[in-house]
Amino acid sequence: DYMLVRQYSLRTVDTYLRWIASYIHFHDKRHPASMGDNEVERYLEHLVLEQNVAPRTQATALNSLSFLYKHIIKNELSLNLNFARSKKQAKLPVVMTPEEVKLLMTHLNKRYYLIAGLIYSSGLRVMEAVQLRVKDIDFD
Structure with a gap:
Protein backbone atom coordinates (compact mmCIF):
# COMPACT_ATOMS: atom_id res chain seq x y z
CA ASP A 1 0.00 0.00 0.00
CA TYR A 2 2.85 2.39 0.86
CA MET A 3 4.25 2.14 -2.66
CA LEU A 4 0.90 2.37 -4.43
CA VAL A 5 -0.11 5.48 -2.46
CA ARG A 6 3.15 7.08 -3.58
CA GLN A 7 2.37 6.07 -7.17
CA TYR A 8 5.17 3.56 -7.71
CA SER A 9 4.54 1.60 -10.90
CA LEU A 10 3.00 -1.84 -10.53
CA ARG A 11 6.14 -3.40 -11.99
CA THR A 12 8.32 -1.68 -9.39
CA VAL A 13 6.05 -2.91 -6.60
CA ASP A 14 6.13 -6.45 -8.00
CA THR A 15 9.92 -6.37 -8.45
CA TYR A 16 10.55 -5.08 -4.92
CA LEU A 17 8.21 -7.66 -3.40
CA ARG A 18 9.94 -10.49 -5.26
CA TRP A 19 13.41 -9.40 -4.09
CA ILE A 20 12.22 -8.96 -0.51
CA ALA A 21 10.61 -12.43 -0.56
CA SER A 22 13.80 -13.91 -2.00
CA TYR A 23 15.85 -12.24 0.76
CA ILE A 24 13.55 -13.60 3.47
CA HIS A 25 13.64 -17.13 2.02
CA PHE A 26 17.43 -16.99 1.69
CA HIS A 27 17.62 -16.36 5.44
CA ASP A 28 15.29 -19.25 6.33
CA LYS A 29 12.17 -17.07 6.54
CA ARG A 30 13.48 -14.88 9.34
CA HIS A 31 11.67 -11.59 9.79
CA PRO A 32 13.65 -8.73 8.21
CA ALA A 33 13.36 -6.67 11.40
CA SER A 34 15.53 -9.28 13.13
CA MET A 35 18.21 -8.91 10.46
CA GLY A 36 20.35 -6.06 9.23
CA ASP A 37 23.49 -5.05 7.37
CA ASN A 38 25.30 -8.38 7.76
CA GLU A 39 22.41 -10.40 6.34
CA VAL A 40 21.95 -7.96 3.46
CA GLU A 41 25.67 -8.21 2.64
CA ARG A 42 25.53 -12.01 2.68
CA TYR A 43 22.46 -12.06 0.45
CA LEU A 44 23.95 -9.64 -2.08
CA GLU A 45 27.17 -11.67 -2.19
CA HIS A 46 25.14 -14.83 -2.69
CA LEU A 47 23.47 -13.24 -5.72
CA VAL A 48 26.85 -12.51 -7.30
CA LEU A 49 28.86 -15.55 -6.29
CA GLU A 50 26.21 -18.26 -6.54
CA GLN A 51 23.60 -16.92 -8.95
CA ASN A 52 25.98 -14.88 -11.11
CA VAL A 53 23.59 -11.94 -11.50
CA ALA A 54 24.29 -8.84 -13.58
CA PRO A 55 25.26 -5.53 -11.93
CA ARG A 56 21.82 -3.99 -12.55
CA THR A 57 20.12 -7.03 -11.04
CA GLN A 58 22.23 -6.78 -7.91
CA ALA A 59 21.53 -3.04 -7.74
CA THR A 60 17.79 -3.69 -8.00
CA ALA A 61 17.98 -6.20 -5.16
CA LEU A 62 19.88 -3.67 -3.04
CA ASN A 63 17.36 -0.92 -3.84
CA SER A 64 14.51 -3.24 -2.86
CA LEU A 65 16.10 -4.08 0.49
CA SER A 66 17.07 -0.47 1.11
CA PHE A 67 13.44 0.52 0.55
CA LEU A 68 12.26 -2.21 2.93
CA TYR A 69 14.54 -1.14 5.74
CA LYS A 70 14.12 2.62 5.26
CA HIS A 71 10.37 2.91 4.69
CA ILE A 72 8.80 -0.22 6.16
CA ILE A 73 11.05 -1.30 9.04
CA LYS A 74 12.23 2.28 9.71
CA ASN A 75 15.83 1.19 10.30
CA GLU A 76 18.05 2.30 7.42
CA LEU A 77 20.89 0.17 6.16
CA SER A 78 24.46 1.40 6.53
CA LEU A 79 25.88 3.43 3.67
CA ASN A 80 29.07 1.37 3.98
CA LEU A 81 27.80 -2.09 3.10
CA ASN A 82 30.70 -4.36 2.20
CA PHE A 83 29.83 -7.03 -0.36
CA ALA A 84 31.18 -8.46 -3.61
CA ARG A 85 29.95 -6.48 -6.58
CA SER A 86 28.95 -8.07 -9.84
CA LYS A 87 31.55 -7.41 -12.49
CA LYS A 88 29.62 -8.48 -15.56
CA GLN A 89 29.51 -6.02 -18.39
CA ALA A 90 26.11 -4.50 -18.87
CA LYS A 91 24.63 -5.74 -22.13
CA LEU A 92 23.46 -3.23 -24.67
CA PRO A 93 19.73 -3.34 -25.30
CA VAL A 94 18.57 -4.95 -28.51
CA VAL A 95 17.42 -2.23 -30.87
CA MET A 96 15.48 -3.13 -33.96
CA THR A 97 16.35 -1.51 -37.27
Missing part, protein backbone atom coordinates in the same frame (compact mmCIF):
# COMPACT_ATOMS: atom_id res chain seq x y z
CA PRO A 98 13.64 0.56 -38.97
CA GLU A 99 13.27 -2.24 -41.54
CA GLU A 100 12.71 -4.82 -38.78
CA VAL A 101 10.10 -2.56 -37.18
CA LYS A 102 8.29 -2.18 -40.51
CA LEU A 103 8.30 -5.95 -41.02
CA LEU A 104 6.95 -6.53 -37.51
CA MET A 105 4.24 -3.91 -37.94
CA THR A 106 3.01 -5.47 -41.20
CA HIS A 107 2.24 -8.69 -39.31
CA LEU A 108 0.10 -7.07 -36.60
CA ASN A 109 -3.67 -6.82 -36.73
CA LYS A 110 -5.24 -3.33 -36.52
CA ARG A 111 -5.77 -3.42 -32.77
CA TYR A 112 -2.14 -4.22 -31.94
CA TYR A 113 -0.81 -2.11 -34.80
CA LEU A 114 -2.26 0.99 -33.17
CA ILE A 115 -0.77 0.37 -29.72
CA ALA A 116 2.59 -0.82 -31.09
CA GLY A 117 2.78 2.21 -33.38
CA LEU A 118 1.97 4.53 -30.50
CA ILE A 119 4.63 2.98 -28.26
CA TYR A 120 7.25 2.98 -31.01
CA SER A 121 6.61 6.51 -32.27
CA SER A 122 6.15 8.21 -28.90
CA GLY A 123 8.62 6.30 -26.74
CA LEU A 124 5.97 5.33 -24.20
CA ARG A 125 6.66 2.47 -21.84
CA VAL A 126 4.32 -0.51 -22.08
CA MET A 127 2.54 0.26 -18.80
CA GLU A 128 2.17 3.93 -19.78
CA ALA A 129 0.50 2.88 -23.04
CA VAL A 130 -1.74 0.32 -21.33
CA GLN A 131 -2.93 2.91 -18.80
CA LEU A 132 -3.49 5.61 -21.43
CA ARG A 133 -7.02 7.04 -21.51
CA VAL A 134 -8.80 8.97 -24.25
CA LYS A 135 -8.79 12.12 -22.12
CA ASP A 136 -4.96 11.90 -21.93
CA ILE A 137 -4.67 12.54 -25.68
CA ASP A 138 -4.64 16.07 -27.10
CA PHE A 139 -6.24 15.84 -30.54
CA ASP A 140 -5.52 19.48 -31.42
